Amino acid sequence: MEAVVTYLARLSRGGVSRKPEELEAETLRFGRATNAEVYLADPRVRLEHAVLHHRPGGIFVEAEEGADIRVNGISVPSRAVDIGDVIAVGPYDITIVEAPEGKDVAIDVELVRPLSDDYEALTARSVTSLAGRGVSKRVWSWGLALAIIALFLIAPIVFFTLHEEPKPRSEIAFRLDQSWDSGPISTAHRFISMQCNVCHEAAFVQVKDEACFTCHEKITHHFDPQAPELAEVGLYQDAAGSACQSCHKEHNGDAAISIMQDSFCADCHADIEADAPKTQLLNASNFEDEHPEFRPLVMLDPVAQRSERISLNEPDKLVERSGLRFPHDVHLKKDGIRGPKGREELVCASCHVSEPSGASFFPIEMEAQCERCHQLKFEPRRPDRVLPHGQVDNAQLLIREFYSDFALRGGAGDSGGKEELIIRRRPGSEPVKQEIVKADPKQWAEQQARKVADQAFGRTMCGTCHEVMTGEGAGPLNWSVVPASVSNRWLPGGRYDHKAHFEIVECENCHAADKSHLATDVLLPKIEICQDCHSGENAADKVPSNCVSCHDYHLDGEPMMKPVASAAWTGPEVPAGQLDAEYATGDNGS
Ligand code: HEC
Ligand code: HEC
Ligand code: HEC
Ligand code: HEC
Ligand code: HEC
Ligand code: HEC
Ligand code: HEC
Ligand code: HEC
Ligand code: HEC
Ligand code: HEC
Structure with a gap:
């Protein structure tokens, strides 16, 4: 229409x-x-x-x-x-x-x-537009912009410049420059989350490494960047020269502060044999299938203290010479072993006592673990006299003095010229009897002392457990003991935490101790045992393990990332038990 x-x-x-x-x-x-x-x-x-x-x-x-x-x-x-x-x-x-x-x-x-x-x-009552407020949009936008600048720029700058920091051991509940916070501080640093200036020493300037060194003064390089075999590789020099924050990201709250991805390590380690042919390192890029067999540090010569890394793939070369003799199998027999009060069944924990952290074990101590069965009595007529353990020369002097004294007091003549010296070989076993002809007391004493020293050092005592050496002048009675070097750290380049495994794997699965007769055996597990449970970082059916689960980045023994010159830290108390002792004890000027 x-x-x-x-x-x-x-x-x-x-x-x-x-x-x-x-x-x-x-x-x-x-x-x-x-x-x-x-x-x-x-x-x-x-x-x-x-x-x-x-x-x-x-x-x-x-x-x-x-x-x-x-x-x-x-x-x-x-x-x-x-x-x-x-x-x-x-x-x-x-x-x-x-x-x-x-x-x-x-x-x-x-x-x-x-x-x-x-x-x-x-x-009129329900104003929904700015203009409806009676002021134009322009006025509003200017007003708000100025307010934002005042609140979030000027106030924080004024606060930042005038604020005395760090405030010794006091909690600040609120700070004006908090509005700049670009995310929660990591868990480890939460105790300084209200002290921005500790890390941000100046406004609008990147965080400098020096700020980290006020607390982390002992941080080492990952390798020695000056070492001739590494100095030529640009990749290594770049990494050695990079700032802390390139690998440590702050303001991510509970998320890891350190770079964790395997790819970071693999960048250098996947092909290190080619990149740095002069290093001894083997390629590693994934724990699942691209990781070398472990190469424990094995003591080869306890006298010269020479040790070497030998792969568990080379069983013929794996001969440890700690200076000690010790048959695990004898002590771990199923039906027990003779002790001072009859047979007793020993277990690993009888000798290997966990450290408080549970990660590893206290070193074996003769006095604590062995002496109750292997006593150092040398004269059956005086069972109260024992040789001091660990004191090679003193033990020999004691033997000599004992028999001189014995002869002086007429002991040499006691048995009418014939002397029967009884030496206990092993706990519980039949005593061995020997005849000695009496001469003049001085000669008798010397002869007796040498005899006893030969027995004790050579066979029945020290020599049972130690590699010993004899010869003119080796010691007061011609005996010396090869230093005992029982390793406490076989795989210093990696981390193994016993505690994490106490309940899930038996000791014997990793250490065939019950079948080992010689201390020269190296009783360590091959990598395939770990790989039964641990795999690369993306594993779904095993424990996902990335490189930093088992390795540190800042390696012991490498040079410091800066010369150690203790910077005085006067800020809040560093949580006890963390970092270096001097902070924990508060012995740092604060
Ligand atoms: C433990 C040290 C540490 C503390 C404490 C800390 N920061 Fe940071 N902050 C960093 C690091 C590292 C970066 C990243 C790199 C940088 O600054 O350039 C960063 C970055 C920033 C950034 C991003 C700007 C930029 O340069 O990338 C802001 C904004 C910031 N921090 C504010 C704060 C405020 C506000 C506080 C206090 C509430 C604070 N930070 C406390 C270490 C710290
Ligand atoms: C005021 C002292 C202090 C300052 C400054 C400081 N830290 Fe820390 N940092 C600590 C303490 C304390 C820990 C906890 C140590 C521990 O748990 O054993 C820690 C832990 C760490 C950790 C380990 C975190 C973890 O979860 O394992 C890293 C990485 C670290 N800091 C890096 C840095 C970097 C990078 C800087 C410089 C931007 C820095 N720190 C500045 C005190 C400080
Ligand atoms: C910038 C290159 C680079 C990066 C990244 C790197 N490494 Fe290394 N790594 C080296 C070099 C070089 C050596 C020392 C070689 C030498 O001294 O012969 C080394 C040494 C090691 C060693 C010592 C081996 C030993 O027992 O002697 C281990 C373990 C190791 N790195 C693991 C790692 C792990 C884990 C990561 C990742 C968190 C990592 N590396 C990241 C280059 C790198
Ligand atoms: C009677 C004490 C005693 C008992 C029990 C004992 N050990 Fe030992 N263990 C030693 C002594 C001593 C050494 C150091 C000498 C040596 O290297 O063999 C040692 C060394 C070790 C080592 C170091 C690596 C090596 O090759 O030397 C491992 C691993 C070990 N023992 C595991 C075990 C396990 C597992 C058990 C239990 C099944 C066990 N031990 C029971 C005394 C004992
Ligand atoms: C429960 C008592 C007991 C403890 C504890 C004990 N041993 Fe023994 N040990 C014996 C007995 C018994 C023998 C003799 C076993 C045999 O020859 O059948 C023996 C034998 C030995 C032998 C071998 C002697 C040989 O001729 O083959 C050595 C070496 C030895 N023990 C070292 C140690 C060390 C080192 C410790 C401490 C870490 C230790 N024992 C702890 C009871 C003990
Ligand atoms: C039952 C075995 C046993 C007998 C017997 C024994 N030792 Fe030891 N000795 C050990 C063990 C195990 C260690 C290592 C742990 C320790 O230092 O206690 C050791 C360590 C030593 C050390 C090194 C101490 C140190 O701190 O480095 C000396 C030295 C030593 N013994 C001397 C002797 C002398 C001398 C005798 C004989 C009088 C003797 N031992 C008898 C087991 C024995
Ligand atoms: C489950 C634990 C574990 C994981 C995961 C792991 N490693 Fe290892 N790694 C070890 C142990 C243990 C050693 C032996 C350390 C030693 O010989 O001192 C070792 C040795 C090494 C060595 C020295 C190799 C040599 O030349 O003998 C390098 C390099 C290394 N690992 C790099 C890596 C890298 C890179 C990753 C990540 C892809 C990684 N590891 C993951 C436990 C682990
Ligand atoms: C999953 C394998 C595994 C199991 C299970 C295991 N260990 Fe170990 N153990 C290792 C590895 C790997 C090392 C080497 C670590 C190092 O020294 O760097 C080691 C080292 C040792 C050492 C020598 C270093 C030290 O701390 O004195 C002793 C002793 C030892 N283990 C005893 C035991 C005993 C006892 C048990 C049972 C409670 C046990 N282990 C269970 C893997 C294992
Ligand atoms: C029977 C399975 C099993 C075997 C075998 C095993 N592990 Fe583990 N391991 C575990 C489990 C499960 C954990 C705990 C994982 C966790 O807490 O996230 C663990 C934890 C660890 C940790 C601590 C990781 C961390 O993040 O703190 C290390 C390091 C480690 N294992 C190394 C090894 C090495 C090296 C071997 C071989 C000598 C080995 N494991 C053998 C199951 C095993
Ligand atoms: C090239 C990378 C890189 C650089 C640069 C770097 N770190 Fe690390 N850092 C790591 C990695 C990866 C870890 C985690 C592995 C571990 O726990 O050792 C780590 C661990 C740490 C830890 C905790 C473990 C420990 O050894 O105490 C501290 C603290 C730390 N770094 C401080 C620093 C400081 C401070 C700087 C600067 C001077 C720095 N780092 C520079 C890679 C780096």
Whole structure:
């Protein structure tokens, strides 16, 4: 249909303004929807309120479902309308007027019932735009921008510059420059999380290594960057020269502060045999299948203290000479071993006592672990006299003095020229008897002392457990003992924590001690035993282990990352038991 829609508006000074619009459409829809032919903006009008049809029988109006219209004041769902009829759609009156030439329908539309004061009061109360606040957007944006600068830039800078830091051993609850915090401090450093200046020594300057050295003064390099075989490799020099924070990321809360990925280590270790041919290291890039067999540090010569790394793949070369003799199998027999009070069953823990951390064991001590069965009695007539253990020369002097004294007091003549010296060989075994001919007391004493020393050092005592040496001048009675060098750290380059395994693996699975007869055996597990349970960092069916689970990065024995010059730390107390002793004891000027 062809229609003319005229919008009427009453002017404040009287009179009416008319705004006619011509349009062509199937129907005329009244409503608040934007596609309505007659758009009625008032909130009391529905989106789709009513429709006007031009049909052969005339003009009809229909209310949309649920909407209310009135024709000439009477509420109707639909009705034929004619010229002069007034249709009320919400607050609007729509009047059917005479259609001009060539048009089918003409209507006037007028808002006759504008919103009450209540509504205006309501809209005035619910301001939803900044402009509605009575200040322009521009003023607002300037105001807020300045406030942000003041709060988050100027205040923190003023705080940062004026604030005395570090505050000795006091907790600060709030600080103005906290708003700069780019994330929670790591767990290890939480105790200084309120002392930004400890790390950030100056504003807008990167954290310097010096800040870390105030506490971590003993950090070593991973390798000696000056070593001739490494000095030429750029990759190593770059790593050695990099700042702490390139590998240690702060402000990540509980997330690891150190770089952990295997790929970091593999960058250098996957092909180190080619990159640094002069080093002794073998390639390693994944614990699952690209990791060399362990090469324990084996003592080869206890006199010259020479040890060497020998792979567990070379059993023929694996001969440890600790200077001690010790048959594990004899002591671990299933039916026990003779002790001072009869047979007793020894277990690993009878001799290997866990350190408090549980990671490894206290060194074996003769007095604590062996002496109750292997006593150092040398003269059956005086069972109260024992040789001092660990004192090679003193033991010989004691023997000599003992028999000189014995002869002096006429002991040499006691048995009428014949002397029976009884030497106990082993606990519980039959005593061995020997005859000695009496000469003059001085000669007797010397002869007796040498004899006893030969027995004790050579066979029955020291010599049972030690490699011993004899010869003119080796000691007061010509005996010396090869230093005992029982290793406590076989794999110094790696970490093995016994405690983590106490409940899941038997000692014998890793150490075939019950089958070992010689102290020269190296009783360490091959890597395949670890690989039964441990695999690379992405393992799903085994314990996922990355390189740093078992290795340190800052290696003992390498040079310091800077010369040790103790920087005085006057800040909050470093948690006890951590870092170096001088911090823990508070002996650092604070
Ligand atoms: C344990 C040392 C440490 C402490 C304490 C510390 N930070 Fe940081 N912060 C760092 C390191 C390291 C970085 C990363 C590298 C850098 O600064 O350039 C960093 C980065 C930042 C950054 C990002 C800017 C940048 O240079 O990358 C902001 C901002 C920041 N810290 C604010 C703070 C605030 C605020 C505090 C105190 C609430 C604080 N930090 C305490 C070590 C620390
Ligand atoms: C105020 C003293 C202090 C300062 C400064 C400091 N640290 Fe620490 N840091 C500690 C203490 C304490 C520990 C905890 C040591 C521990 O748990 O044995 C620690 C632990 C660490 C750890 C080991 C974290 C872990 O979870 O194993 C790393 C890595 C570290 N700091 C790096 C840094 C770096 C890098 C800087 C310089 C941005 C720095 N530290 C500055 C005191 C400090
Ligand atoms: C920038 C290169 C580089 C990176 C990265 C690197 N290493 Fe090394 N690593 C070396 C060099 C070089 C040596 C020393 C070689 C030498 O002295 O003969 C070495 C030595 C070692 C040793 C000592 C071996 C021994 O017993 O003598 C171990 C273990 C080791 N690295 C493990 C790691 C682990 C684990 C990582 C990752 C956390 C790592 N490395 C990251 C280059 C690197
Ligand atoms: C009577 C004391 C005693 C008992 C019991 C004993 N050990 Fe030992 N163990 C020693 C002595 C002494 C050494 C050092 C001498 C040596 O190197 O053999 C040693 C050394 C070791 C070593 C070092 C590596 C090596 O090749 O020398 C391992 C591993 C070990 N013992 C495991 C065990 C295990 C596992 C058991 C239990 C099944 C056990 N021991 C029971 C006394 C004992
Ligand atoms: C419970 C008592 C007992 C303890 C504890 C003990 N031993 Fe023995 N040990 C014996 C007995 C008994 C023999 C003799 C076994 C045999 O020959 O059948 C023996 C034999 C030995 C032998 C071998 C002698 C040989 O001729 O083969 C050595 C070496 C030895 N012990 C060293 C040690 C050391 C070292 C310790 C301490 C770490 C130790 N023993 C702890 C009872 C003990
Ligand atoms: C039952 C075995 C046994 C007998 C017997 C024995 N020792 Fe030892 N000795 C050990 C063991 C085990 C160690 C290593 C642990 C320790 O230092 O206690 C050792 C260590 C030593 C050391 C080194 C101490 C040190 O601190 O480095 C000397 C020296 C020594 N013994 C001398 C002797 C002399 C001398 C005798 C004979 C009078 C003797 N031992 C008898 C088992 C024995
Ligand atoms: C389950 C523990 C474990 C894991 C995981 C592990 N290692 Fe090892 N690694 C060891 C032990 C133990 C040794 C022996 C240390 C020694 O001989 O002193 C060793 C030895 C080494 C050595 C010395 C090799 C040689 O020349 O004999 C290097 C290099 C090394 N590991 C690098 C790595 C790298 C890189 C990773 C990560 C891809 C890694 N390791 C993962 C335990 C582990
Ligand atoms: C999963 C294998 C494994 C098991 C299980 C195991 N160990 Fe070990 N043990 C090792 C490795 C690896 C080393 C070498 C560590 C080092 O010295 O660096 C070692 C070292 C030792 C040493 C010599 C170093 C030291 O600390 O004195 C003794 C002793 C020892 N183990 C005794 C035991 C006893 C006792 C048990 C049982 C409670 C046991 N081990 C269980 C793997 C194992
Ligand atoms: C029977 C399975 C088993 C064997 C065999 C085994 N481990 Fe483990 N290991 C474990 C388990 C389980 C843990 C605990 C893992 C954890 O706590 O996340 C562990 C923990 C460790 C840890 C401590 C890791 C950490 O993150 O603190 C080290 C290091 C380690 N093992 C090294 C070894 C070495 C080296 C061997 C071989 C000599 C070995 N393990 C053999 C099961 C095993
Ligand atoms: C090239 C990388 C790298 C650089 C540079 C580096 N570290 Fe580390 N650091 C590591 C890795 C990887 C570990 C984790 C392995 C471990 O526990 O030893 C670590 C561990 C640590 C630890 C905890 C273990 C320990 O040995 O006490 C401290 C503390 C630490 N670093 C401090 C520092 C400081 C301070 C600096 C700067 C002088 C620094 N690091 C520079 C890689 C690096």
